[in-house]
Amino acid sequence: MTIFDWQTELNRDGHRVVISGQPIAMHCHHYNINLQKTLEETLGAEGIELLYRSAEKTNYNSLQHLFNQYKKIRTLKSKLEMASLLYQNCGLGIIHFRKVRPHSAYIASTSSHHVTGWLAKHGRCETPGCHFTRGWIAGALEVIYQRPLGFYIVEERRCKMQRDEECVFHVKER
Numbered sequence: 146m147t148i149f150d151w152q153t154e155l156n157r158d159g160h161r162v163v164i165s166g167q168p169i170a171m172h173c174h175h176y177n178i179n180l181q182k183t184l185e186e187t188l189g190a191e192g193i194e195l196l197y198r199s200a201e202k203t204n205y206n207s208l209q210h211l212f213n214q215y216k217k218i219r220t221l222k223s224k225l226e227m228a229s230l231l232y233q234n235c236g237l238g239i240i241h242f243r244k245v246r247p248h249s250a251y252i253a254s255t256s257s258h259h260v261t262g263w264l265a266k267h268g269r270c271e272t273p274g275c276h277f278t279r280g281w282i283a284g285a286l287e288v289i290y291q292r293p294l295g296f297y298i299v300e301e302r303r304c305k306m307q308r309d310e311e312c313v314f315h316v317k318e319r
Contacts, residue, residue: 148217149227155234167210172263180257181276182267189294193276200280201287201294208288219247221289228285237281247290250316252282257312260305273301275312282314295319 154165162168184192208228212218218227226241232240237256241316244250254260259277279299287296298319303309 147216148223155202165211165214167207174258174265177259177277178262178266178306179261181274184287188256195281196198196276197283199298200277201284202280204284205288205294206282206284208254208285212288224289228289237278240278240282245286248318250282250286250314252314252316254268254278254312257305260312263306269308270304270306272307273304274306275314278312279314282316 156163158166158168170311181196185194186192188195208231211227211231212224212309215227218224225245229240229242232238236258238260239255241253241255242250243253245252254275257275258274279301283297283299284294286292287294290296296319297303297316300315300317302315303311303313305312
């Protein structure tokens with residue numbers, strides 16, 4: 146028995162893309178990378194935090210809605226698999242939840258929409274730059290472990306924007 150059928154749940158409502166009836170935002174790398182660059186250059190750390198918090202809250206609300214709708218997705222493994230599939234099906238890349246505990250986690254991304262876009266437009270970055278993904282991970286784990294928004298801090302330890310082999314994220318409690 147299939148718990149979640151992507152063919153019926155991922156579709157269009159007019160011009161909008163929806164998953165389980167909930168609209169999602171999808172943009173090309175030009176938009177996303179220009180938005181990130183603008184936030185970084187005009188607001189600095191505050192702009193990075195805005196990008197992180199926006200991704201965190203949006204993913205938190207989306208996954209909470211999804212898990213409330215699909216009660217059979219209840220184990221840690223199935224929730225992590227759904228989060229990983231959602232990330233991939235939204236065109237964000239590939240994310241691997243390698244070591245996940247309620248108080249800490251180690252996560253890697255071997256392919257990323259944001260990295261590919263950044264490298265194509267700006268080349269190598271001097272500092273880790275996957276702020277959207279960090280926020281996305283925080284929101285996902287807060288829902289999975291039933292924690293409030295802002296509970297986790299996600300740090301990027303290695304980044305493909307810096308030409309590392311993969312992006313590596315460490316999660317800890319705030």
